Amino acid sequence: MATVNPRHAAFLILNRIAKERSYADILLDQELSHGAIKGLDRGLLTELVYGVLRRQGTLDHVISLFSSVKIDRIERSVLILLRLGLYQLLFLDRVPVSAAVNETVKLAKILAPKAPGFVNAVLREADRKRDAITWPDKAKNQAEWMAARHSVPQWIAKAWLGQLGPEEAELLAEAMSEAPPLTIRANTLKNSREQLIETLAAEEVPARPCRFSPLGIQISSRTPLTVLNSYQQGLFTIQDEASQLAALILDPAPGDRVLDVCAAPGGKATGIAELMGNTGEVVACDSNPRRLAQVQQLAKRLGTGIVGAALMDAEKPLASSLANSFSKVLVDAPCSGLGVLRRNPEGKWWKSPDDIEALAQRQRLILANASSAVAPGGVLVYATCSTTIRENECIVDDFLSRHNNFVLEDIRVFRPQYAILCSNQGYFRPWPHQHGMDGFFAARLRRQEKL
Numbered sequence: 001m002a003t004v005n006p007r008h009a010a011f012l013i014l015n016r017i018a019k020e021r022s023y024a025d026i027l028l029d030q031e032l033s034h035g036a037i038k039g040l041d042r043g044l045l046t047e048l049v050y051g052v053l054r055r056q057g058t059l060d061h062v063i064s065l066f067s068s069v070k071i072d073r074i075e076r077s078v079l080i081l082l083r084l085g086l087y088q089l090l091f092l093d094r095v096p097v098s099a100a101v102n103e104t105v106k107l108a109k110i111l112a113p114k115a116p117g118f119v120n121a122v123l124r125e126a127d128r129k130r131d132a133i134t135w136p137d138k139a140k141n142q143a144e145w146m147a148a149r150h151s152v153p154q155w156i157a158k159a160w161l162g163q164l165g166p167e168e169a170e171l172l173a174e175a176m177s178e179a180p181p182l183t184i185r186a187n188t189l190k191n192s193r194e195q196l197i198e199t200l201a202a203e204e205v206p207a208r209p210c211r212f213s214p215l216g217i218q219i220s221s222r223t224p225l226t227v228l229n230s231y232q233q234g235l236f237t238i239q240d241e242a243s244q245l246a247a248l249i250l251d252p253a254p255g256d257r258v259l260d261v262c263a264a265p266g267g268k269a270t271g272i273a274e275l276m277g278n279t280g281e282v283v284a285c286d287s288n289p290r291r292l293a294q295v296q297q298l299a300k301r302l303g304t305g306i307v308g309a310a311l312m313d314a315e316k317p318l319a320s321s322l323a324n325s326f327s328k329v330l331v332d333a334p335c336s337g338l339g340v341l342r343r344n345p346e347g348k349w350w351k352s353p354d355d356i357e358a359l360a361q362r363q364r365l366i367l368a369n370a371s372s373a374v375a376p377g378g379v380l381v382y383a384t385c386s387t388t389i390r391e392n393e394c395i396v397d398d399f400l401s402r403h404n405n406f407v408l409e410d411i412r413v414f415r416p417q418y419a420i421l422c423s424n425q426g427y428f429r430p431w432p433h434q435h436g437m438d439g440f441f442a443a444r445l446r447r448q449e450k451l
């Protein structure tokens, strides 16, 4: 039965995420769509679920300081209740301390009947001693400090420290534990960015143009966008600025034949079709039929009729009918998502270095198979929303060492206006803490005419 209590609903969602590795966005959509939770409580529920997942490392550090039981011996439901209560105590100014503690203890009476006293004791102690919370010694072990202070697993902290150095890695970890910006892409088949900003203003949604993407708009309120008329009419889609720029880096033109080998849910495929003025063809493939249906729904709402969805496993050699026949091919590969942890924070608690290795093997295969579809002189863009070198630079280096008919194009030369978003090897490599967009990677490769 649906609960009307947002804290109870947050508990149920966090419990399922921990137990079944479900996704926060899917569970939240389900919970909010049946309408039992109303008004401001809907915002509180979303805040609690994402906030606890984003700050879980910090919350667990504080729990371990004030709990008489070692954290790995605390039963899962009790630990989730403690995280929920502590998140409200430490991060939500608008929730009074008494409500944060009492509401959590009330829930414990229902959900963990042996533990209300323990929950009450840990939360009250954390509140009393909040100014005396201690952290690991940053000078001795910065990864351990980042794990506690900025809620990033140590193996990820170590990777970022190696890539960026201590100051930048800390800023990145901090940015990754914050809520991400809400960014949309104007559908230029139906309106210009300026017209859309005016339409949104009439719908009382404050909006301003993005800095880099000529199609991008940042929304500065937390208004639910999907209920707006402008959304339902397909005047825009929700998409981060980095993903918008990936389509611009592919640079599709009207009349092109484009293959998007990992296309679902269709954000980039529809963006490509919009850039093509809905003239030409976009073949949007994916191996997941459920996600492929989302491509069709999105294309319908946006009116991008040239997008055709097709089921395909790009880890297998592509059908010979696709060979050498596309002027542009996009590989937006399945990846660890370490660049979008602030959007999908549950991911950071499940992933491990072994996953990165397994993903790299798949990415290598997908890129090699997709390259067979590129026509002579055509362009192949390889993209991920991961920060790791293993899933990005290493994949492209390996590809180029085995395919001497492709060359790397420097994105700083091709699109000088994005030069500050690029690495000094000419890859597109924006970072949340520097550029306000998702951590992303894109390489632009060209098939030579003759080889």
Ligand SMILES: C[S@@+](CC[C@H](N)C(=O)[O-])C[C@H]1O[C@@H](n2cnc3c(N)ncnc32)[C@H](O)[C@@H]1O
Pocket: 243, 261, 262, 263, 264, 265, 266, 267, 268, 269, 285, 286, 287, 288, 291, 312, 313, 314, 315, 316, 332, 333, 334, 335, 366
């Ligand atoms: C990063 S997402 C793509 C996002 C999409 N390009 C967009 O902009 O909306 C990666 C996609 O790769 C798909 N995928 C995973 N393995 C695949 C495979 N072997 N062949 C084709 N698609 C695959 C996943 O189902 C997922 O939809």
